[in-house]
Amino acid sequence: MMPMKPIKPIIIAIVFLLASCDGTVYYSEYADIDEGGWKVCDSACFDVQVDDTTHLFDLLVEVRNNVDYPWSNLFLFVNTTFPDGSISCDTMELPLANPAGVWLGKHSGRYVDSRYRLRGQPVRFPMMGKYHFAIAHGMRDEAVKDIAHVGFLVEYSNAK
Secondary structure (H helix, E strand, C coil): CCCCCCHHHHHHHHHHHHHHCCCCEEEEEEEECCCCCEECCCCEEEEEEECCCCCCEEEEEEEEEECCCCCCEEEEEEEEECCCCCEEEEEEEEECECCCCCECCEEECCEEEEEEECCCCCECCCCCEEEEEEEEECCCCCEECCEEEEEEEEEECCCC
16 A cells, blocks of 8 residues: 555645635624633623624624633623614523533633524624624622633524
């Protein structure tokens, strides 16, 4: 059997990398959380300029916590300000670990990355313009430690 030439593994790696990039991201931004703790009065804010009201979108919240995070869940309040000034409020409970304490997200070193869909299903933006999303924690503690960042993503949905 002839040994594989070095060019073939490179081509195979490139094909896998390109196949994993689906190009569906419309917006993606992350806010770093202060190491001293995420204070209840400090919202992670994201401004999304929407120019497409025809497609369905998945609104996603990403959370990165370290393995010292003491709870199995995280409550979030998500306030959306629409271009016309109207406001919508959502409450999310994010399960971060199962009852046995095993992290549910992607674990890498001391950090766990988790992604959750806001509103449970794809949405269609009702109007064009700037949408302001403010995400605050809804935990009982004034400052929640061991959360490293919060992200907000808008992706084109595959739903019909």
